Amino acid sequence: MHSLDAGQQQHPVNASLLFCLRIRIAFRNRTLYSFPAREFDGRRAERQTMKRLRPLFTALFFCALFACPSFAQQSDVAPTPPMGWNSWNHFAGRIDDQIVREQAKAMVTSGLKKAGYKYIVIDDTWAGDRDAQGFIQPNKKFPDMKALADYVHSLGLKFGIYSSPAGKTCAGYTGSRDHAQQDAETYAKWGVDYLKYDWCQRPGDPERLKAAYEEMHQALLKTGRPIVYSLCEYGWFQVWRWGASVGGNLWRTTGDVSDNYWAMSNIGFGQNGLQNFAGPGHWNDPDMLEVGNGGMSEDGYRTQMSLWSILAAPLMAGNDLTKMTPYTIELLTNPEVISVDQDPLGKQGYRVAQEGPLEIWMKPMADGSKVVGLFNRQTTADPMTVNFDEIGVRGEATIRDLWLRKDLGTFKDKFSAYVPGQGVVLVRIKEK
Numbered sequence: 001m002h003s004l005d006a007g008q009q010q011h012p013v014n015a016s017l018l019f020c021l022r023i024r025i026a027f028r029n030r031t032l033y034s035f036p037a038r039e040f041d042g043r044r045a046e047r048q049t050m051k052r053l054r055p056l057f058t059a060l061f062f063c064a065l066f067a068c069p070s071f072a073q074q075s076d077v078a079p080t081p082p083m084g085w086n087s088w089n090h091f092a093g094r095i096d097d098q099i100v101r102e103q104a105k106a107m108v109t110s111g112l113k114k115a116g117y118k119y120i121v122i123d124d125t126w127a128g129d130r131d132a133q134g135f136i137q138p139n140k141k142f143p144d145m146k147a148l149a150d151y152v153h154s155l156g157l158k159f160g161i162y163s164s165p166a167g168k169t170c171a172g173y174t175g176s177r178d179h180a181q182q183d184a185e186t187y188a189k190w191g192v193d194y195l196k197y198d199w200c201q202r203p204g205d206p207e208r209l210k211a212a213y214e215e216m217h218q219a220l221l222k223t224g225r226p227i228v229y230s231l232c233e234y235g236w237f238q239v240w241r242w243g244a245s246v247g248g249n250l251w252r253t254t255g256d257v258s259d260n261y262w263a264m265s266n267i268g269f270g271q272n273g274l275q276n277f278a279g280p281g282h283w284n285d286p287d288m289l290e291v292g293n294g295g296m297s298e299d300g301y302r303t304q305m306s307l308w309s310i311l312a313a314p315l316m317a318g319n320d321l322t323k324m325t326p327y328t329i330e331l332l333t334n335p336e337v338i339s340v341d342q343d344p345l346g347k348q349g350y351r352v353a354q355e356g357p358l359e360i361w362m363k364p365m366a367d368g369s370k371v372v373g374l375f376n377r378q379t380t381a382d383p384m385t386v387n388f389d390e391i392g393v394r395g396e397a398t399i400r401d402l403w404l405r406k407d408l409g410t411f412k413d414k415f416s417a418y419v420p421g422q423g424v425v426l427v428r429i430k431e432k
């Protein structure tokens, strides 16, 4: 397994501070300057030189410090997987200013905001033409993007938008090609906090693709505004290996999800093996949630929430937040399930055992416990067992059912449960 490039990278702020420190040490050790020794009166002259250069060190130090916000989308903006709502899965091209306002309001009144959801992201179909100077304008569905962003912010939420490195977006609207810097500036001016950047046509050359993502990364950095950077190119050229190096905070690893168990489960269970490429600040993204859109059974949606949480996947609701059944709200807001997704350790879970359509997945948690999902992918219910040695637990352990929010007691060596068809039992196991 290759190691993650981004993991080896130094945070830019640390790198700048270190740079200052190195210069200072170099001066101390006289490796950076080489005045003739005669001109120095030993240590006194050196002290004087250091004194003269003090303002320079101070300036460099503060430069590094104040550069901090402009590097934010490297990792600070997404220490845990982003949570929010995106317009595409439910509204697609029918999205407009009014609907976005209603969704934002519902995110607050339904309790989703309280549960941790915060980004309201407008997907494709908002862009209009460019003005004479080349600045992008929204189309007539969005009369005033800045006012809309202000409204979203006034609710204590964050505002996201969508574009493409290509000339056209997937739905044929104006993309950012040749205008990355101008578009980044416009987003910053509007108050954008999240950008989904989506390239629909696979280029033959991976370097072209990487360069286009890096170009927008640099453009965003230049604005000085912390903006979550979401790459969308369906996993082409193993994006999980290089997504973080072009500034991605998350990157889609697959094609589009849709609102049926087959599509959702193929994507979700197909994530096994990518766990080493995700971590705080940079996440694998198996696409948005379909919970509440009506195409799956309750167990199907429970499977998506459980699996996405084990995967430490971004939780972007994709339903109509103004029309949710109590059950949909319960599925989207269960705090114990969300805390699996948002665990600060930031480990993506993986499959530990499989017997045909029965799969056991495990996510290591910051407190040392293990979250285990017993997933039944066939249509009829079946008993399933997790053996503690499969998850690195020895002897006795306490077990809590996260959907029932109930302690199940102490178990030794294994745990068995009856799992509904296309359903899941999600438990947290803590060695005693």
Ligand code: GLA
Binding pocket: 088, 123, 124, 169, 170, 171, 198, 232, 255, 256
């Ligand atoms: C692609 C993306 C979707 C959505 C649409 C919009 O298909 O994968 O998530 O953004 O484009 O056109």
